[in-house]
Amino acid sequence: MSRVLVAMSGGVDSSVAAALLVDEGHEVIGVTMKTFCYSDIPAHGKTCCGLDGIMDAKRVASTLGIPHYVFDVEEDFTRDVIDDFVSEYARGRTPNPCVRCNSNTKFRDLLARGHALGCDRIATGHYVRVTHSDEGTALLRGLDDGKDQSYFLWGLPQEMLPKLLFPVGELTKSKVRERARTLELTTADKPESQEICFVPTGDYRDLLRKRLGPVHPALEPGTIVRADGTLVGEHSGFAGFTVGQRRGLGGGFPEPMFVIEVRPETKEVVVGTRDELFGSAVAVRELNWLTDTPSPGDAVRVQLRYRAPAVQATVVDVTGGEMRLALGDAQRAITPGQSAVLFNGDRVLGGGRIV
Amino acid sequence: MSTVYLDHAATTPVRDDVIAVMEPYMSVTFGNPSSTHRWGQDASAALEDARAKLATAIGAHPSEVRFVRGGTESDNLAVIGGARAMSTPEARPVVLVSAIEHSAVLEPAEWLHDRGEAEARVIPVSSDGQLDLAAVTGGLNERAALVSVMWANNETGLLLPVADAVAWASGLGAIVHTDASQALGKVPLDVADSDVDLLTATGHKLGGPRGCGVLYVKDGVEVEPLIFGGGQERALRPGTEDVAGAVGLAEAIHLAVAELETSATRLRSLRDRMEARLVDRIPGLRVNCGNAPRTPHILSLGLPGIDDGAAFLMALDLEGVAASGGSACHSGAAAGSHVIEALYGSNDPLITVRLSVGHDTTESDVARGADAVGTVWARMSRGA
Numbered sequence: 061m062s063r064v065l066v067a068m069s070g071g072v073d074s075s076v077a078a079a080l081l082v083d084e085g086h087e088v089i090g091v092t093m094k095t096f097c098y099s100d101i102p103a104h105g106k107t108c109c110g111l112d113g114i115m116d117a118k119r120v121a122s123t124l125g126i127p128h129y130v131f132d133v134e135e136d137f138t139r140d141v142i143d144d145f146v147s148e149y150a151r152g153r154t155p156n157p158c159v160r161c162n163s164n165t166k167f168r169d170l171l172a173r174g175h176a177l178g179c180d181r182i183a184t185g186h187y188v189r190v191t192h193s194d195e196g197t198a199l200l201r202g203l204d205d206g207k208d209q210s211y212f213l214w215g216l217p218q219e220m221l222p223k224l225l226f227p228v229g230e231l232t233k234s235k236v237r238e239r240a241r242t243l244e245l246t247t248a249d250k251p252e253s254q255e256i257c258f259v260p261t262g263d264y265r266d267l268l269r270k271r272l273g274p275v276h277p278a279l280e281p282g283t284i285v286r287a288d289g290t291l292v293g294e295h296s297g298f299a300g301f302t303v304g305q306r307r308g309l310g311g312g313f314p315e316p317m318f319v320i321e322v323r324p325e326t327k328e329v330v331v332g333t334r335d336e337l338f339g340s341a342v343a344v345r346e347l348n349w350l351t352d353t354p355s356p357g358d359a360v361r362v363q364l365r366y367r368a369p370a371v372q373a374t375v376v377d378v379t380g381g382e383m384r385l386a387l388g389d390a391q392r393a394i395t396p397g398q399s400a401v402l403f404n405g406d407r408v409l410g411g412g413r414i415v
Numbered sequence: 416m417s418t419v420y421l422d423h424a425a426t427t428p429v430r431d432d433v434i435a436v437m438e439p440y441m442s443v444t445f446g447n448p449s450s451t452h453r454w455g456q457d458a459s460a461a462l463e464d465a466r467a468k469l470a471t472a473i474g475a476h477p478s479e480v481r482f483v484r485g486g487t488e489s490d491n492l493a494v495i496g497g498a499r500a501m502s503t504p505e506a507r508p509v510v511l512v513s514a515i516e517h518s519a520v521l522e523p524a525e526w527l528h529d530r531g532e533a534e535a536r537v538i539p540v541s542s543d544g545q546l547d548l549a550a551v552t553g554g555l556n557e558r559a560a561l562v563s564v565m566w567a568n569n570e571t572g573l574l575l576p577v578a579d580a581v582a583w584a585s586g587l588g589a590i591v592h593t594d595a596s597q598a599l600g601k602v603p604l605d606v607a608d609s610d611v612d613l614l615t616a617t618g619h620k621l622g623g624p625r626g627c628g629v630l631y632v633k634d635g636v637e638v639e640p641l642i643f644g645g646g647q648e649r650a651l652r653p654g655t656e657d658v659a660g661a662v663g664l665a666e667a668i669h670l671a672v673a674e675l676e677t678s679a680t681r682l683r684s685l686r687d688r689m690e691a692r693l694v695d696r697i698p699g700l701r702v703n704c705g706n707a708p709r710t711p712h713i714l715s716l717g718l719p720g721i722d723d724g725a726a727f728l729m730a731l732d733l734e735g736v737a738a739s740g741g742s743a744c745h746s747g748a749a750a751g752s753h754v755i756e757a758l759y760g761s762n763d764p765l766i767t768v769r770l771s772v773g774h775d776t777t778e779s780d781v782a783r784g785a786d787a788v789g790t791v792w793a794r795m796s797r798g799a
Contacts (some may be wrong), residue, residue, distance in 0.1 A: 089733070129729045176726035176795055177733060 061085040064225060065174040066183045067166065068092050068120065068128070070113030073228050074185030075120040075247045076236045080227040081183055082124050089177060090121040090128040093166060095137040096258045119246045133169050140164040142258055146271045149264070150278040152322035153397030154302040156212075156366070157256055159413075163215025163348065171220060183225035187233075188213055188408075190224055197221040199350050199408040204232040211366045214401045214411035215348045268299050282327030284309060287320065287336060298322050301329045304337060304393030318393070338390040342373070342414060344383045344400045349410035353378060354402065361403045362387070364394055364414070370403045383412060418735040421784045423620070423773030424569055424597060424713050425739055429663070430622035430774065436666045437624065440659035448656050449647065458658045465658075465665035472665075472672040473614070474605035475631050481648045482661045485628040486596045486617030490519035492630050492641055492651065493592040493613040494563055495526070498533050500637035501560035501590060508560035509534045509589075511551055513575060514757035515568050517594055521753070524563070533560065542758040544573050544707040548583050559589035566598035566614075570754040570769060572713030573704040574602065581610050590636055596620050596628075600671025601679060601710045612636045616668065618660070622774055623667025627660035678774065683711035685772045685781045690714050692785040697792055701765055703755065712772050716788070717755070717765030720796035724751075724766035727795060731768075736787040739769045 066078040068090045081088045092114045114130055121128035141161045148155035170182045187202030187209045199221060202208040216224075228236050240248035255262050269279060284293035293310045295301065300308060305319045309331055318337045321330040342364070347353075354360060354375045361370035362385055372388035385400065394414060401411035420428075440461055446454030448462045463477070470477040483489045494510065502508040510533045512524045528535035539547040546564065564580040567573065577593050584591045592613035598604055600621040606614055614631035618624050630651070632638055638651055645653035671678070693716065694700055701717035721727055724740055731738050740752065755767050770784055 127729075127732065129725075129732075132725065173723065173726050173729075176723055177730050178794070 061087065062180040063087040063089065063178055064181045064183050065089050065091060065170060065177060065179040067170055067185070068117035069185065070116030070120070070247060070250075071185065072240050072245070072247045072250055073187070073236060075117070075245045076231075076239050076243075077183055077185040077225075077227040078120065078126065079124055079239065079243050079245065081225070082126060086181075088124070088126045089179060090117060090124075090126050091131050091170070091173070092117040092128070093131045093133050093137075093169065095133055095161075095165075096142065116247050116250070123243070123245060131169060131173055133165060136169065137161070137165050137258075142267075142271070145256075145258075145264075146268055148397050149268055149299040150272060150276065150324070152278070152298055152324035154395045155397045156399055157258070158212045159215055159399050162212050167216055167220055167224075171223065181223055181225050183227060185228055186213060186226050187229050188226050189229040190221055190226060192222065196351075200229075201403075201406040201408070202226075202229040207233045210403075210408050211363055211399060211401050214350070214399060214408055216350065217348075218350050221350065265297070265300050272299075277327055278324065280327065282329065284329045284331055287330055287332055292317075292331065295329050298324060298327055298329050303395040322396075334392075337392050339394045340387040340390040342385040342387065342394055342400055344385065344412035345381060345415050347378070347381060347383055347410065347412040351404075351407075351409050354383070354409065360385075360409065361405075363399075363401045363403065364391055365398050370401075373402075382415070416735045417783070418737070419780045419783050419787075420737045421770040421772060421776070421780065422737040422739050423776070424572075424769060424771035426619045426625065427622050427773045428775060429619075429624055430667060430670065432670065433623055433663045433667045437659045437663040440662050444658070448658060449645075458656075462656055462658050462661055465661040468669050469629060469665040472669045473599070473616070473631065474607045476634060479606075479631055479634055481630045481632055481651050482656060482664070483628045483630050483648070483652045484657070485626050486517075486594070486615055486620075487519040487628075488652075489615035489617065489628040489630040490517065490563075490592075490594055491523045492638060493615060494520055494523040494561065496638040496641060496651070497561045497590055497592055497613055497636075498527055499639040502533065506556070506558045507531070507534055509536060509555055509558045510561050510563070511536045511538055511559060511589070512563045513538045513546060513565065514540050515570070515573070515575075515754045516563060516565055517569055517596070518753075520563050520565070520592075520594055534558070538562075538564070540573075540575065540757060542573075542704055542707065544575055544704065546576060546579060548579070555587060557588060559584070559587035561592060562587075562589050563592040563594070566593045566595040566604065567602065567710045567713075568704075568754060569597045570713075570752055570767070571704040571715040571758070572597070572709040572711075572771075573758075574598070574708040574710065577609055577611065585610075597710055597713070599668060600675060601682070601712055603675065604672075606631050606633070613638065618664035618667050621667050621671040624660050624663040627657060627664040629664065629668075679711045682772050682776075685776055685778065686711055686714050686770075688778070689770060689772075689781040689785045692782065693788060696785070696789040703767065704758065714770045714772075716768045716770070717759070717763070718768055718788075718792055718796075719765055721766045721792065722797070723795075724768070727766060727768060727791060730791045730795065731787055734787040734791060736784050738784070738788070739771075740767055 064086045068074045145155045145157045187207040189200040191198050201210045278299035279297040301319050317331045320332040356377045358375040362373040363370040373385045376384040402409040444457045446458035448459035466480045467477045470480045498510050510524045514537045524535040527533040536551045562584040581591050590612040593611045594615040596617045599616045612633045617628040699719035703715035
């Protein structure tokens, strides 16, 4: 068996992933990536080693009898994930920081550190699977439809796939919890984390205010308009709006209104009816492929947000780092900044960020 | 796999003979030293015996010994409490600390500065242990309140010229604090001879219990308390005294000082053996502060060709060897050490690994430790 580095967040999934690998006889090394500080007062406390996730992971590692280390990636994470998150909102887009982290920070760092520690393989608690064949390694959806996390992993470098293990991808969430309880892991009944890890309060606008400063166009009042330019209201900062949103638009409309576009250059939030929210053309940039690059005319399925179903689409073209897709059926709230992930059945082909 | 603990500058196992003297004070003689009854009297007697023993070991009078909860607390009390006691309404006092102080000295000084209570100035230190006092003297105008210069640096073992600091400070009318946590029991030290005003020491660096420290306060020197709620330790550190801890601390310090001559020779020989082995094995290795006076128990290495110092320590641990980066306080931190930066500049390309020996270290331990460092270095160094 081999030496495996397991990224342990302190949550139940990665705890069980580590446990399964121990059971399989691997030499397992647990690591937790310290990505940020909860504290807003870093002036004197230059380190914060007391993050709950780290403590939970340490306890689980101790239960499993494996070593555990903390990887401090705060600087890289801030630059590659948090700064991107903030600048995307400032540009009127809706970022997905988990995709960004997996593509740019987490796996890259794990692999580099794993190499230094003599590890052959890297494992995480994601609900996805990898299969190996003569044609290479494929990334597949996790078996549990309700938990599948393949949407977040399209940005992995293709050459990394053969080194990755996703032990819980073969299980359902309830099996994972059952397993954790059998092992008496402290994290067995920990609630699901829903929030973005660096926005524990859930109020991302608060983070934007802190990082953009009090005076920034994205946080200044602007107008709410219809697609034809008709003024229908005012808002307190376009960074608080995402395509498909209903909240915060004020009332008095004859029918339900949704955000259909954010225009940062004029600070306008454009609203429209449910019908106006649907679109059938998608442009995608920052592409990454886990298989060969698709060709124009290819029939694929595309997932446009986490937990949305993959829908039928045709590749129109792939040129100059941009791919255009024509959707079989118009979809609701195609949101710039979110990912478009291409599938063939359960297999992840790759993806990019929606323009 | 056999394991080797070479991180005695982080903490040490408590000596068996120290545990033995502590034990009765956790069970039989458990009283509160402030109580009137005989239980209290017995505890109080033990506490005062410990105070006297500790005082003798460091050359102090018992009335000058304050038991506190560890080295960090002692440093905080000295810097903040000492500066406050020295401040006058007329002018903002100046606190002068060496650039390579422990964060338990640096951060309180910065804190005073940020709050406007004092001006903090940092005294540059060279890698051969010289203080650049001229760099911080300008515009003091009799405002110098407190100078803090550690006796031995925790990351490198570098011994600082505390006597120079004392002579300089007395000319400025400032009091002098020294953090001797890594020095006591490793090099000869007598508070009366040194003429410092405040001295910090802690138990767990020399085979004593953790969470037990001392602040020596020279008779006549004022220090303001930081916590309140009882008159213990001359009101400088209120709270029911940890009698067992004080007894253990005093015993550990007493033993370390009594055994100093033989133990220092032994530790130095172990350290030097390890050093020689590594200098042989790793081309381009720098022994940090290698040409300066150092404590006998610390070997600080500047390793060439390694990108990731944190991973180096993890890899060493996987080889069964305990070591530290700079200090043990920043586990997992990617940021470099302020000490190495102060001594070797911010563009220093070497990573730091600290190996430190103690009373339970053997010759085979240091051979094994040096070999593990060599092995991991060979695997991780660029181009290897």
